Amino acid sequence: MEEITAEPIVVEIEAPGEILLNSYAxxxxxxxxxxxxxxxxxxxxxxxxxxxxLVTLSSVTMSEAQGQLLVAENEWQRVRKLGREVVSARRYQDARIAAQQARASLSAYGMTQSQIDQLASSDTIENANGRFGLxxxxxxxxxxxxxxxxxxxxxxxxxxxxxxETTLWVEAKLAPGSANSIQVGNPAQIMIDGNWMPGKVIQVHHTLDETTRTLAVRLEVSNPNDRLHTGQFVTARIQNGRSEERGMVLPLNALLRSADGDWQVFVEHEPGEFEPKEVEIVRHMGGRVQIEGLESGSRVVTQGAFFVQSELAKSGFAVHNH
The missing domain is CATH 2.40.50.100 (RNA polymerase II/Efflux pump adaptor protein, barrel-sandwich hybrid domain)
Structure with missing residues (x-):
């Protein structure tokens, strides 16, 4: 049961979409x-x-660079122990630079800082075997x-x-006119396995797809329990967030067809007593609809409307209203 009053109308745009990896993750x-x-x-x-x-690799280039580090580090440690009073400033500077360059080369080739430090602290040339990990x-x-x-x-x-994959992207394809009303941060949702999952707009592309002439809107969606997989096609609904209109809104399953084919809802006029009221649908908004024909404050059956209709029919009450 829900007491309905006029509320802001949230306009949603529906579009096909595809689940993609989150490239930023x-x-x-x-x-x-x-x-x-x-x-x-x-x-x-x-x-x-x-x-x-993840993987261990071996490289001749890496072996040569590792050997250069051992030589350069050994020389630098020797010069540093002797001190500036014993060795020339040029030799001191050259030894320090050579050691730094040898370290930089290994880092550029893919060794981690801890691996480089471990190698530099060893005096064993056999450690310059070219092996390293990613x-x-x-x-x-x-x-x-x-x-x-x-x-x-x-x-x-x-x-x-x-x-x-804790968060994934959905790329929705919209007509340019529709996409112009979408802003970053707007709420959205996607349909997957018969259920709607919440998301939000994180990017709006600025160039049209040359083939479909559509504009892509990127959504971010949480992926609990790995329910979503890249490559899946989904239906996306995106709120444009610009409407200032107000109206009566009900869940779609609160509406049923009468015997005459009109839309109707069941209103509680007394506790436990219901009567059908004919309404008109103004617009569909995902799983909800904006309707006309009810007074503000009406208490409407929003769950189990079919059961109420069946019970009224069994009692001989005419479940249509004009």
Missing amino acids: THQLTPRIEAQVIERHARLGDKVNKGQL FAPLSGTVIRDDFITGQMAQVGSLLFEISD
């Missing part, structure tokens, strides 16, 4: 130097944590791992793609 792992895949530590579909080792830059799900152990991975070739 997605990361691709690629080697910065040519390297051989030695061992994988994660697989497609795995949940990984930020900083987790680590997860964020917590998420492995959604691509297109490589095999033993292959040579070229610079920039994709080894892993990881995405945090």
Whole structure:
């Protein structure tokens, strides 16, 4: 039962949409130097944590850079112990720069700072074996791992793609005229498996799709329990937030057809006593409708209207009204 009064009319625009990855929460792992895949530590579909080792690689280029660090670090430590009073300023400066450059090279090639520090603190040349790891830059799900152990991975070739799928994007396609009324932050919802899920507008594109001549509006939607998957097609409803109109609004399932085919609702005129009232639909708004034909303050059956109609019919009451 719901007492209805005039309320602001929220106009919704309905459009088809597609679920996409949240690109701002997605990361691709690629080697910065040519390297051989030695061992994988994660697989497609795995949940990984930020900083987790994903793959071990080996590279001749990395081995040479590691060896240069050991030499440069050894020289720098020797010069620093001797001090500025013993060695020339030029030698002191050159040793420090060489060590810094060796560290920078290893960092640029893909070693982490902790790996570099560990290597620099060792005096064993055998540690310059060219091995290094790639680590997860964020917590998420492995959604691509297109490589095999033993292959040579070229610079920039994709080894892993990881995405945090707790929030996903929906790209809705709207006619340009409709999209012009949409603003960032407007509430939205999408239909999935017969249920509506809330979201919001985060971006409105500024260029038309050359094929469909539509304008894309990007929504952000939470993804509890991994219910949503990229590539799924959905129906999106977006509030344009500009209407100042007021009217009577009811859930769609509060309306039933009378025997004459007219729309009607059931109004409680006395506690536990109901009568049908004919109404007109002004507009559909998702799962709700704006109607005319009722007085403000009317108490309307919003759940179980079909049951009320059936009971009235059984009692011999005419469930139509003119």
